Amino acid sequence: MTNAPVNSGLFTPFRLGPLHLPNRLVMAPLTRNRAGADGVPEPIMATHYAQRASAGLIIAEGTTPNAVGQTYANIPAIHRPEHVTGWRRVTDAVGAAGGRMFLQLQHGGRVGHPDNSGLVPVAPSPLALPETIHTPAGRRPSVVPREMTADDIRSTVADFARAARNAVAAGFAGVEVHAANGMLLHQFMAQNANRRTDAYGGPVGNRVRFAAEVTRAVADAIGPERVGLRISPANTVNGIDEGDTHRIYPALLAAVGDLGLAYLHVLFADPDQPLYRRIRDDWSGVLMANPDLRRSPVLPADGGRSAGERLLDSGADLISLGRAFIANPDLVERLRAGAPLNEVREQYWMYVGGETGYNDYPALGAAGDRGRVLAVTGGRSGA
Numbered sequence: 001m002t003n004a005p006v007n008s009g010l011f012t013p014f015r016l017g018p019l020h021l022p023n024r025l026v027m028a029p030l031t032r033n034r035a036g037a038d039g040v041p042e043p044i045m046a047t048h049y050a051q052r053a054s055a056g057l058i059i060a061e062g063t064t065p066n067a068v069g070q071t072y073a074n075i076p077a078i079h080r081p082e083h084v085t086g087w088r089r090v091t092d093a094v095g096a097a098g099g100r101m102f103l104q105l106q107h108g109g110r111v112g113h114p115d116n117s118g119l120v121p122v123a124p125s126p127l128a129l130p131e132t133i134h135t136p137a138g139r140r141p142s143v144v145p146r147e148m149t150a151d152d153i154r155s156t157v158a159d160f161a162r163a164a165r166n167a168v169a170a171g172f173a174g175v176e177v178h179a180a181n182g183m184l185l186h187q188f189m190a191q192n193a194n195r196r197t198d199a200y201g202g203p204v205g206n207r208v209r210f211a212a213e214v215t216r217a218v219a220d221a222i223g224p225e226r227v228g229l230r231i232s233p234a235n236t237v238n239g240i241d242e243g244d245t246h247r248i249y250p251a252l253l254a255a256v257g258d259l260g261l262a263y264l265h266v267l268f269a270d271p272d273q274p275l276y277r278r279i280r281d282d283w284s285g286v287l288m289a290n291p292d293l294r295r296s297p298v299l300p301a302d303g304g305r306s307a308g309e310r311l312l313d314s315g316a317d318l319i320s321l322g323r324a325f326i327a328n329p330d331l332v333e334r335l336r337a338g339a340p341l342n343e344v345r346e347q348y349w350m351y352v353g354g355e356t357g358y359n360d361y362p363a364l365g366a367a368g369d370r371g372r373v374l375a376v377t378g379g380r381s382g383a
Contacts, residue, residue, distance in 0.1 A: 039077030053099025182238025
C-alpha cells in the first residue's frame with residue numbers, strides 16, 4: 001500500500017434498517033476465546049471492540065444461546081442474566097466510542113465437548129465431528145453427539161429467540177443467526193451430517209427447515225430489521241460436506257426471503273462463482289459479502305480492500321473483513337489513508353487469553369507502530 005488517500009465506495013455511508021452506518025466496512029465475527037469460563041464477557045473484550053468502533057458495523061463473535069451449544073472453552077454466552085450484564089459493558093463501551101454492534105448467535109451442535117460445556121453435544125444425527133476438538137486439557141477426540149428429538153428442536157428454536165431478546169437487552173442493535181462454518185444450523189443442511197428421516201432430514205426442503213425456523217423465531221422475537229443471517233456455501237470446515245450446495249441455498253433463501261431481514265451475510269464470497277451470483281439475484285435485501293482471500297497464504301497488503309471493492313461493484317452492499325480488523329483497530333482510517341497495516345500475530349488468535357495479540361495492536365501513528373504490512377498464513381472464519 002501507499003500513503004496516498006484512497007477514494008472508495010467502502011467509505012460511503014449506508015442505511016441498514018434503523019442504523020446509519022458511516023461506512024460499508026463491517027468487522028466480521030471472530031472467535032477469540034477471551035470470555036470467562038462461565039461465558040461472561042471479560043472487561044478486555046469491551047476494550048477490544050471499542051478500539052474498533054470506527055467500523056461501519058461490528059458483529060461480535062459467535063455467542064452461545066444455551067449451555068449445550070457451547071463450542072470451545074472461554075466462549076461468550078447470552079442465556080443467563082450475568083451474560084447480559086457482561087455484554088452490556090461491551091455495548092456501552094462501543095456506543096461511547098461511536099460504534100454500532102450486532103451479536104452473532106452460534107450453536108455448535110456436534111462442535112462441542114463435555115470438557116467444555118459439561119454436557120454431551122447435540123446434533124441432527126449421532127455423527128461425531130471427524131476431528132479432534134480443543135478443550136482446557138488440550139485437543140481431545142470428539143464425542144458422538146446425541147441426536148436431537150422433536151422436543152429438542154422446539155426448545156432450541158425457543159432458546160435462539162430468547163437469546164435474541166437478551167442481546168437486545170444487552171444493548172446490541174441486532175443479532176446475526178449463524179448458519180455457516182459447520183455449526184448446528186449448517187449441520188442440519190449438510191447431507192453428511194444429517195441422516196434424519198423425519199421432517200428435518202432427507203430432501204433439501206426438510207434440511208433447511210431448522211435454519212428457517214430459527215431465523216423466523218428470532219425475527220418474530222426482536223423484529224426482522226434487527227436480524228441478519230450468515231451462510232457459507234460449499235464450506236467444508238468442521239467436517240461438512242453439503243452434497244447438494246446448488247439446491248440448499250436457493251431453498252433456504254426462498255424459506256426466509258419474505259421475512260424482511262436486515263441482511264444476508266455470505267462468507268468467502270467470490271463474484272466469479274455462479275452460486276454467489278445466483279444468491280445476489282435471488283436475495284432482494286441487503287447483501288453483506290466476506291471476500292474469499294484464501295487463495296494465497298498471505299493476506300493482501302491492502303487487507304482485502306480491493307477484493308471488497310470488487311464485490312461492491314458486483315452488487316454487494318456491505319463488506320465484512322476479519323483478520324485485517326484483528327491487527328488494525330483503526331482499519332477504516334488506515335485503508336482510507338492508504339497506510340500500511342499491522343501484522344497479525346496468529347499465535348495469539350485463539351485459546352491463549354489475555355490482551356497480548358488482542359488489545360495491544362497500535363493505532364496509526366502510535367508509538368511502536370512500524371507500519372508493517374499484514375501477512376498471515378491460513379484461512380479462518382472471517383477474511
